[in-house]
Amino acid sequence: MDGRVLLIDEDKCTGCLLCMVGCSLAHVGEADLERSHIRVFQAAQDVFVPLTCNHCETPSCARACPTTACHQDLEHLRVIIDDGRCIGCKTCVNACPFGHAHYDEVARVSAKCDYCDGEPECVRLCQTGALSYVYRDEGSSEKKREAGAVRAALRRT
Amino acid sequence: MMYGWTGNILRVDLTTGTTTVEPLDRDKAKNYIGGRGLGVKYLYDEIDPAVDALSPQNKLLFVTGPLTGTGAPGANRYVVVTKSPLTGCIANSTAAGDFACTMKYAGYDLIILEGKSEKPVYLWIDDDRIELRDAAEIWGLDSEETIKAVQKATSLRAKVACIGPAGENLVRFACVMNDAGRAAGRSGVGAVMGSKNLKAVAVHGTKGVKVADRAGFYQAMDAAFKTLEYEYVEEFHQTGTPGVLSLVHEFGVLPTRNFSVGVNDFADKISGETLADTLSVRKRMGVACPGCPVACGRVTKISTGKFAGQGFGPEYETIGMFGSNCGVDDFEAIAAANFVCNRMGMDTISTGNSIASAMEMFEKGLIPESDIGFPLEFGDADAIVKLAQMTADREGFGDVLADGSYRMGEKYGTTDYFMGVKKQEFPSYDPRGLQGMGLGYATGPRGACHIRGEAQDLDLYGVMNWRLTADRGLEVLDPLRSDDKPPLVKDVQDWFTMIDSCGMCNFMFFLMVDEDQMRQLIETATGVDMGGYEGFMRTGERVFNIETLFNRRAGITNEWDTLPKRMLETPMPAGPAKGQVVRLAEMLPEYYELRGWDDNGNISDAKREELGLA
Numbered sequence: 027m028d029g030r031v032l033l034i035d036e037d038k039c040t041g042c043l044l045c046m047v048g049c050s051l052a053h054v055g056e057a058d059l060e061r062s063h064i065r066v067f068q069a070a071q072d073v074f075v076p077l078t079c080n081h082c083e084t085p086s087c088a089r090a091c092p093t094t095a096c097h098q099d100l101e102h103l104r105v106i107i108d109d110g111r112c113i114g115c116k117t118c119v120n121a122c123p124f125g126h127a128h129y130d131e132v133a134r135v136s137a138k139c140d141y142c143d144g145e146p147e148c149v150r151l152c153q154t155g156a157l158s159y160v161y162r163d164e165g166s167s168e169k170k171r172e173a174g175a176v177r178a179a180l181r182r183t
Numbered sequence: 184m185m186y187g188w189t190g191n192i193l194r195v196d197l198t199t200g201t202t203t204v205e206p207l208d209r210d211k212a213k214n215y216i217g218g219r220g221l222g223v224k225y226l227y228d229e230i231d232p233a234v235d236a237l238s239p240q241n242k243l244l245f246v247t248g249p250l251t252g253t254g255a256p257g258a259n260r261y262v263v264v265t266k267s268p269l270t271g272c273i274a275n276s277t278a279a280g281d282f283a284c285t286m287k288y289a290g291y292d293l294i295i296l297e298g299k300s301e302k303p304v305y306l307w308i309d310d311d312r313i314e315l316r317d318a319a320e321i322w323g324l325d326s327e328e329t330i331k332a333v334q335k336a337t338s339l340r341a342k343v344a345c346i347g348p349a350g351e352n353l354v355r356f357a358c359v360m361n362d363a364g365r366a367a368g369r370s371g372v373g374a375v376m377g378s379k380n381l382k383a384v385a386v387h388g389t390k391g392v393k394v395a396d397r398a399g400f401y402q403a404m405d406a407a408f409k410t411l412e413y414e415y416v417e418e419f420h421q422t423g424t425p426g427v428l429s430l431v432h433e434f435g436v437l438p439t440r441n442f443s444v445g446v447n448d449f450a451d452k453i454s455g456e457t458l459a460d461t462l463s464v465r466k467r468m469g470v471a472c473p474g475c476p477v478a479c480g481r482v483t484k485i486s487t488g489k490f491a492g493q494g495f496g497p498e499y500e501t502i503g504m505f506g507s508n509c510g511v512d513d514f515e516a517i518a519a520a521n522f523v524c525n526r527m528g529m530d531t532i533s534t535g536n537s538i539a540s541a542m543e544m545f546e547k548g549l550i551p552e553s554d555i556g557f558p559l560e561f562g563d564a565d566a567i568v569k570l571a572q573m574t575a576d577r578e579g580f581g582d583v584l585a586d587g588s589y590r591m592g593e594k595y596g597t598t599d600y601f602m603g604v605k606k607q608e609f610p611s612y613d614p615r616g617l618q619g620m621g622l623g624y625a626t627g628p629r630g631a632c633h634i635r636g637e638a639q640d641l642d643l644y645g646v647m648n649w650r651l652t653a654d655r656g657l658e659v660l661d662p663l664r665s666d667d668k669p670p671l672v673k674d675v676q677d678w679f680t681m682i683d684s685c686g687m688c689n690f691m692f693f694l695m696v697d698e699d700q701m702r703q704l705i706e707t708a709t710g711v712d713m714g715g716y717e718g719f720m721r722t723g724e725r726v727f728n729i730e731t732l733f734n735r736r737a738g739i740t741n742e743w744d745t746l747p748k749r750m751l752e753t754p755m756p757a758g759p760a761k762g763q764v765v766r767l768a769e770m771l772p773e774y775y776e777l778r779g780w781d782d783n784g785n786i787s788d789a790k791r792e793e794l795g796l797a
Contacts, residue, residue, distance in 0.1 A: 040420075040478035042471030047254035050391065051401075057254045058288060058391025059473075071363070071493070072465045072482035131389060151254075153408070153476035154420075 029103040030159050032139075032146060034076050038156035041066055041074035045148035045157060052147040054133070061130055063139040064148050076156060078148070079126040079139040081105050087138070090121035096136065106140045109133070186395035187249030187709035188212055193291045193313065195306060197379050198239065198298030202313045207292050213711050214795065217248035217292060219275045220684035220726035222264030225293065226273070227729055232737035236268035236371075237353060237378040239299035245286065245344070245384065246293050248686020249709050252284035252392050252473070253400070256407050256696065257688035259283055259473040266737065267370040268378075269355040269533070269587055270605045270630045273733045274370035277634075277683055278344075279472040280362035282386065285342040289388030296379060305345075305383040307337050310390060318382040323348060325526040326360040327494075333385045345383035346373045347528025349575040353377055354585040356533035356608075360525065364480075364495025365472070368530045370607060370629050395710030403703040407696045408476065416477055419690070420469050423479045424499035425455030430643060431503070434662065435758030436616035438508045438609070440561050441536075441543040442602045442749060445613045446758035449512035453502050458483070462518055464493070477690045483518050490519035490568065497521035497531070500633070503611025504535025509542060510561035520567045527575035533587060536608035538570050540588035540600050541580075549595050555580045605630035605743045614750055616760025617642040618665040622672045622770045625744050628730035634689055635679060641671060650698045650716065651678060665766045669774040677723035684726060725794040728778075728786055732796060741784025744771065 046062035054061050064078040085105045088096045095111035096118045098104075107118070107127070112135040118127045119136055127138040141159075149159045184190075185207070192205045215224040222244045234240040243265045250258035261283035267274035286294070289308050296306075303318040321332045326347040333343045344361035350373030357373030358366040367373075394400045418426055431437045432450040439447040451457065462483040469478035484493040497505070497518055505517045524531045544550045545559040552558055556579055559566055573581030583591050589606040592598035602609045607630030614621035620639045627635045641652075642662035651674040660667075682692050685705055692701070702719045706712060713719045745751075746765055754762045775782065779790030786796070 038468070040469055040471035040475075040480075042475045042478060043473040044254065044476070047252075047474055051254055051397075054391070055397060056391035056393045057252055058389070059284070060288070060389045061391065071495070072470050074470075132391075151408075153411070153416075154478070 028144070029162065031081065031162050032078060032141070032149065033158045033160050033164075034078075035156050035158075036073070036075045038154045039066065039074040039076055040154055040156075041068060042153070044151045044153065045076060048147040048151040052142060053137070054130075061132065061137070063128070063137060077124070077126065079105065080124065081139075081141075086121040086123060087118035087127050090117045092117060096127070096138075102141075104141050105138070107136055107138055109135050112136055185209075185212075185709075186393050187253070187705070188217065188292050189287060189290045189390070189392070191291050192293045192295060193308070194295045194297070195313075195315070196297050197300040197304070197315070197381060200300075200315050202315070212249075212292075214722065215726060216681070216684040216705070216722060218246050218251075218260065218262045218684045218686050219264070219277070219680065220722070221293065222246035222262050222275060223273060223726060223730050223733065225295065226264050226266070227733050229295075230266070232266065232733045234266065236266040236271065236375060239379070241266050241375060241378075243296040243372070243375050243379060243381075244293060245296075247283055247287045247291075248684055250704060251686030252287040253394055253708055254474055255404055255687065255704050255708070256411075257472075257475045257477065257691040258686050259475060260683075260686050260688055261286060261367075262683060263359050263367040263372040265372055265375045267372070267629065268353070268374045269371040270607045270739075271737055272370075272605055272629050272739050273730045274372050274375075274629055275683070275730075276358070276367035276369050276372050278359065278361055278365045278367040279475070279688055280342070280365040281473060282342040282344045282361040282365075283686070284473050285386045285388050287388070287392055288390050289386045290390045294384065296381060299378065300380040303380050303382050305333060305385065306381065307341070308384070308386045309338070309341075310388055321382055322351065326528045327363050327526055329383055330363055333383050337385050338387050341385040341387045343383055343385045345528070346376045347526060347575070349527040349529040350374055350377035351382075352575065352577045352585070354529055354575060354577065355587050355590075356530040358528050358530055360528045364525055366525070366528070366530070369532065369632065371530075373528050394708045396707040399707035400704070403700060403707050407691075407700050407704065410696065410700065411476060419477050419479045422455030422459050423469055423481045425458050425481070425497070425502055427499045428454050428502060429456070431612065433759070434616055434643060435755070435760040436613040438503060438602075438611055438613050440510050441508060441539040441600065442609065442613055443543075444756050444758065445616055445760055447507055450507065452512045453506040453514055453517065455499070458497075458502075458514065462514060472688070475688060475690075477688075479690065485515050485518060488515065490515045492519065492522050494522040494525055496525065500610045501531040501535065504532050504539070505567050508535060508539040508611065509567050511564050511567055512562070513564040516564035516568055520571045523568060523571040523575070527572070529571070529575050532610050533608045534571055534574060534584075535567070536602060537574075537584050537588040537591065538567055540602060541570075541584060541591065543600050544592075544595060547600070549597065549600075554583070599748055602747055602749070603631040604746060605739065607631050612639045613755070613760070614746065614765050615755045615763045616758075617662045618765060618770070619662070619668040619672050621746060621750065621765035621767055622668055622774060623676065625746050625767055625771070626672070626676070626774060628727065628734055635676065640693055641675060649678065649692075651675065663760065663763060665770050669770050670777055673774060673777050674720070676727055677720050680723040680726045681719065684723075721794065725796065728790065728794055729796055732786060735785060744784060
């Protein structure tokens with residue numbers, strides 16, 4: 027846990043849902059898509075967008091939590107839910123502007139991504155490179171390089 | 184407590200409208216694994232194989248495997264098992280997609296549908312809540328509309344398998360369609376569903392699947408992903424199954440003009456590369472089923488013109504049948520015919536092959552123009568789309584085509600132009616240049632088929648990373664040699680039986696997993712000891728034999744283990760396989776001996792005892 031983040035490149039996603047299966051296997055011990063912390067949203071027949079917690083710097087979910095079960099783990103730069111303190115009120119689910127936290131109907135608590143303590147299972151299983159676990163700047167610098175290349179190409183013509 | 188399997192069977196009596204949940208028989212599960220094997224066993228035990236396939240006495244089984252939905256690579260399939268209205272043999276068609284996994288998550292290994300409903304209904308399964316609902320309003324809708332309508336009426340999270348108008352009209356090769364564009368395609372399982380007045384099955388599940396040995400399962404899964412041959416996978420991302428077309432053409436076995444020749448001059452116009460560069464929406468990237476690293480699915484779009492539309496496919500077999508086999512080189516027409524078949528819920532292979540057969544019979548003067556309504560010649564792009572729609576609606580000449588090309592041949596006096604086995608049409612591989620494939624076609628329990636023993640893979644790609652070839656010390660295979668094929672074909676058939684039974688996709692075995700890895704996956708998931716490689720292959724053999732036993736009891740003797748006259752007597756006129764015929768007579772006796780069958784193709788008592796078949 028060193029402040030890395032989950033980077034999503036939806037262009038590479040094929041909608042295979044291995045990330046969801048892997049996530050539920052790792053967290054609840056059985057393959058169950060409804061209990062996965064990462065969700066793949068199918069926007070069209072061929073457009074898939076993996077969505078998971080952004081681990082915000084000012085997390086609405088943690089602010090809304092009445093029991094501080096949902097809290098910011100400043101040491102590891104993530105937002106996590108402590109099962110023991112969660113009363114299952116689902117306030118965090120409502121508070122998240124992106125709808126990432128979800129209610130686990132079997133465990134009867136709210137649940138969300140915890141970066142698998144530094145080795146995200148979803149990233150390990152992703153076969154196409156749509157998911158990667160990178161240092162914060164790596165993500166944006168990749169995009170910057172691409173944008174820069176486009177601009178450079180425009181200058182040349 | 185069962186692992187891998189959920190341990191529950193849902194039995195729905197459509198006549199009375201009652202539903203019951205029964206425990207899964209442990210011994211059957213252990214000996215027949217699941218999917219294709221378990222389905223056949225249950226059907227064999229429960230119905231008389233001689234019943235009429237479209238009568239209420241026939242049963243329709245939806246079966247998942249122990250690995251379905253567990254996260255094992257490509258484990259996302261369910262099998263529809265019933266008696267086929269096309270062949271009269273056993274029918275077991277597999278399909279992948281969210282439906283299969285969700286059925287498992289709802290907690291059922293098998294759904295057994297019996298009897299016949301008085302009026303159209305659909306089945307709605309929400310975990311333990313099971314309902315038969317009136318389907319009057321959705322009867323007649325195409326498969327895409329049906330899925331949307333059922334989801335609207337039940338839950339947007341529901342996954343739906345349904346039939347289209349082709350299934351309602353009892354077209355003998357109608358499919359069961361699921362998740363828009365995935366099909367349990369062959370042998371007419373959709374017609375059986377239509378005969379029961381069942382329009383759709385919708386499931387939603389929240390129960391998950393447990394595995395027995397989690398650490399071991401993880402290890403087996405990782406090993407499988409590591410063996411993945413990324414070079415091939417990359418190819419599949421880029422072109423999907425249509426990428427195979429160029430290779431098949433190189434071998435000179437791409438069926439052209441109703442299997443009259445194996446090469447043509449327009450193959451590059453209908454190749455996978457052309458599809459990727461033109462109609463494919465997602466350039467050089469596929470769409471995957473749950474848990475699959477291969478992502479072979481295509482989405483294509485025709486923006487303008489008379490064929491405008493969007494949908495899944497076309498796959499290689501579709502392009503081969505509607506394209507080269509009908510002499511059509513217009514990709515838009517091929518894709519449009521494919522869209523029609525998907526929406527109507529109809530097997531593209533049998534549809535394309537039957538149309539090609541009709542084209543040849545028309546050109547030979549055997550079918551009068553007045554019966555068809557227009558001149559039907561090879562290369563007529565508009566005709567394939569039009570006839571596909573007419574077949575689904577059983578309108579005009581489509582009514583003849585809807586019974587398959589064997590019955591069409593009977594009607595017009597000769598079955599010489601029927602290209603298939605056991606009344607089921609060939610897929611897109613001409614067996615004259617692939618001797619192993621010829622034997623595979625002839626002996627397949629459900630008739631001509633390319634996925635019940637992928638003998639074409641042996642012939643086309645040479646030796647795989649399979650133990651059954653490695654143990655024999657094989658390095659290269661010659662597709663034109665026949666003397667070494669019988670033992671290989673037998674073992675490949677048994678091996679692919681296991682693949683279909685555990686709930687995994689064939690592509691996994693073609694790209695990555697070998698016999699031992701798969702055995703480990705099953706053992707760690709279920710906690711059942713398979714008895715090593717030997718026991719594993721014997722289980723496959725048991726399933727293959729019980730399918731044959733079903734056929735024999737249904738009155739399908741080994742006289743049907745043969746190929747059309749053209750494949751046996753007319754040498755290939757051109758291309759790399761020039762001068763070849765299928766030397767079936769040389770291979771068949773050895774194959775029967777290896778199987779432990781007598782000369783009449785009946786399973787010997789010794790073999791039955793060895794496999795534990797009653």
